[in-house]
Amino acid sequence: MAQTKRAWKLQEFVAHGGNVNCLAMGHKTGRVMVTGGEDRKVNLWTAGKPNCIMTEQPNPGDFESLLSLAGHTTAVDSVRFGHNEEMVVAGSVSGALKIWNLEEAKILRTLTGHKSSVRSLDFHPYGDYAASGSTDSTIKLWDIRRKGCIYTYKGHSNPVNTLRFSPDGKWIATGGEDSLIKIWDLTAGKLLTDMRLHTAGVNVIEFHPNEMLLASGSSDKTVKFWDLETFQLICSTDQDASPVRSICFDSEGACLYSGVRDYLKVYGWEPTHCFDSVPIAWGEVADMSIAKNQLIGASFSKTNVSTFVIDLSRIQPHGGVPHQEGGPPLSSSHGRRSFLTERPPTQSSRQASVPKEDETEPVSLSPDQEDRESVADIHNPDDFREIFQPKHRIDRSPTRTQEPFLPPQDDGVFPEPEPVRQPAQVTKPSTNASKPRVKRELPTTNRTSQPAQPPPAVRPVVPEPTPIVRAPDPPAPVEPSVKPTPPAQRQTSVPGVNPNDFLNADAHRVGDSQRQMTEEMFFDEGSKSHDVMSKVLSKRVKDLQTVRVMWTSGNIKTAIDSALSMNDKAVTVDVLNILNAKSGLWNLDISASLLPHLKDLVSNKYEEYVMIACESLKIVLRNFGPVIKANLTAPPGIGVDLSREDRYRKCNGCYKQLMEIRTVVDKKCALAGSVGETFRQLQILMGALD
Structure with missing residues (x-):
């Protein structure tokens, strides 16, 4: 029986301390996986091994996480690997994006601009750009090297569920909860076309690897195929029993794999034909990838992640018993043109135009930068080096052809489990495979010492990772017998x-x-020399503990007033960060108390304080701007209405404070980068008060 099994469960493990919100597979090797959860962590895994390779630095509690300034401060809602699996981008509920450089195990960029949760992410084929879609119904194109948003595309009326760059990098295809698919021209910065034939939200879209063809899966339980030369529908599958959550094309483009609840469907097109239907108990599959003639699917439920294996050699059209008799023959091409995927010699190319030394990001971070950046907590160093870190510096080039990072003794194929001892057979190979890896990694001593004398031509291309690895180490060499050099x-x-x-x-x-x-x-x-700083931090922790006691007892307004009376901007910012994450806690009383302090914070010299204050102002303007304007412009009532007079007094106080803040906002709108864009957004929101 085991020899005829077509699909089986590979593993199930606890991935996060809170519920898992998102999951993505690496589509180059098909063997790595990244997850994000309610615990605000981003974890990396290898398929078949229940041990985490890397996680963000842990944030144990609300107040501790705000103090650590490491990683996301709100739940992670979307994740995505780079095309070469050298980067990971994660989007949070607050709208912030963080991009990880996996070779150096550190945060490469933090990008802010979305007003609400980030639902979908993708990297440009050439790696220097990323795109994000949000529940605020906008799509943003980001320049990773310059840390900023290049363009914001507006057109969807509901959350953007999915987006993909075209293989040539000239288009972005987006699918939204409004059931629309939109194609955007990156060069012209405009909408090319709408495709409107889905009757429910579009959950996933994928470009064909060889032809100008797009496939889309929707909550209307169908997969549709679109011709990108005419932007017309080619064909559509029959309605399935459940929404389509994940699709991927065969590596040769011969068929499409569609993941629905507890089934894998294999489709052809022109005309539509279901080659095979494979029952597999994966629930709502989150993502799929192909590795070594096997399809790896992954799903999540609450805190658990499960992975599954489908043997492609035993399903149609590659093998096995046909799902439908007399089906159409397999065709690899339908006469459409292909995307030109050869990388043009543009400035976005890392290989064609190497940044000058003065344009390259510094390796040694300043104290301000260290507050905003964080290194990763690598749980399994051997697995991490085996998969993500290159053996030679030149391997980091995105244009270099790289073989999958697999152990030499591992052929990359997951064996079928035995009927009785399935868990033991799944976990044994991963344990054995990790032992010889230590011997393979012995040459890493040479690799880590190699940057001491790198070739002159290579040095500008890749920043030295050494300071990041050795940053925490200075106290370690000190022993009682060591005599420090005066x-x-x-x-x-x-x-x-x-x-x-x-x-x-x-x-x-x-x-x-x-x-x-x-x-x-x-x-x-x-x-x-650190006594002063220790006293400051000790006082801050003590103050926050006082605020926390009042907060947890239910006296939120009293806790906020207590924090403000401490006259410590750091404590005020910590409280604001919590309120920003839970915007439902705001009311007119809290707004009236905090607005005078927000006026001081928007002019602060620390960028982080400014951005948090601006986020708070956005919440006040969105939630209470119409209320303030309506109360101030309403005609006077008849008789005595104490509640109305009290509300009018609060609205009038908030209005006066907002007008004072507006003068500061108008002056700072000319600033460049994300700070300037944030002030420009505030200026637009404040215009509604006129």
């Missing part, structure tokens, strides 16, 4: 500087025997 000895080689001028004269008379420091003495000396 500062005078380290600085004597600097011309024109006499270190003795900066040192206590008594220090030079101390003998070598007295210069030896124990580990405790070393930390005591080092902590003296």
Whole structure:
């Protein structure tokens, strides 16, 4: 029986501490997977192994996570691998995007601009751009190198559920909850066409790998095929029993795999034909990929993720028993043109135009940058290096042909489980496969030491990852028997500087025997210069604990007033961050209390404080702007109405504060980048008060 099995469950494991919200497979190797969840983490996995490769730095609680400034501060709602699996982008409920460089295991970019949750993501075929679709019904095109939004496409009337770049990188296809498919021209920045024949929300779209053909799956339970030369419908499948959640073309483009509830359907087109239907208990499949003549599907439910394997050699049209007798023959081409996928010599090419040294992102981060950036917590270093880190620096080139990162003893095929001992057979190969990998990774010593003397032509292309790896290490080498080098000895080689001028004269008379420091003495000396910062942070934690006690007891307004009375901007920002994540907590009382403090924060020198204050102002203007205007412009009532007078007083106070803030906003609209765009959005929202 095992020899005729066409599909089986590979594994099931707990992926997050909260519910899993999104999942994506790596489509180059088909063996890696990224998940995002309610716990605000982004985790990486290898198929067949229940151990996480990498996760964002953990954020244990609301207040602790705001203090750490590492990773997303709200639930992760969408994830996507880069085409070469060298990057991952994750979008959150707050509308922020974070892009991870997997080779260096650090956050490459943080991008803000969407007003609400990010539903869909994709990377440009050439890697320097990304696109995102949001529940705010907009699509944004991002320049990864310059950290900014290039263009915002507006046209959908409901959330954008899915988007994909065309293989030549000139178009973006988007599908929305409004049942529309739109094709956008990136060069012209305009809409090319609408395709309107779906009768429910479009959940997924994919471009054919070889032809100008687009497939779309919808909640109307059909898959439709579209000709991209005429933008006309070619054909549509019969209505299935459940919505279509995931589709992918065969690697040769011979057929389309469609994932519906507990079934895999295999379709041909022109005319529509179902080659095969494979029952498999994966529920609502989230994503599928093809690896070594096997299709890997993944689904999630609550905190768990499950993966499944379908043997493509045992299903039609590749093999097995035909699903329908007398079906049409398989055809690989239908006379349509192909996309020109050869990369043009543009400035977006990393290979064609290498950034100058002064344009390259610095490796050593300033203190302000370190607050905003975070490195990854790598749980399985051997697996991580095996899959994501290249063996040579030149391998990071996006135009270089790379083989899948698979162990030499692993042929990349998942074996069928035995009928009785399925869990043991699934987990055993992953355990055994990890042992020889340590021997394979022995040359990584040479690889990590290689950047000391890199070829001159390669150095500008790839920033050194060494400082990121060694950043936490300086205290480690200090042992009781180690004699630290005095500062005078380290600085004597600097011309024109006499270190003795900066040192206590008594220090030079101390003998070598007295210069030896124990580990405790070393930390005591080092902590003296950090006493002030330690006191500040200790006070901040104590203040936040006080606020938290009031907050959890249900006195939110009292907790906010208490935080404001502490006269500490950091505490105020921490409270605002929580309120921004839970916009339903705002009311006129809270708005009236916070607006005077928001006026100070929008003029603050710290960009993070400014952005959080602007987000709070957006919530106030969206939720209470119409209420404020209606109360101020309403005719006076007849008689005495205390509740109306109280509401009028609050609205009038909020209006005066907003007008004062408006003068600051108008001055800052000329700023460049995401900050300037945020102020311009505020200016538009404030215009509704006129």
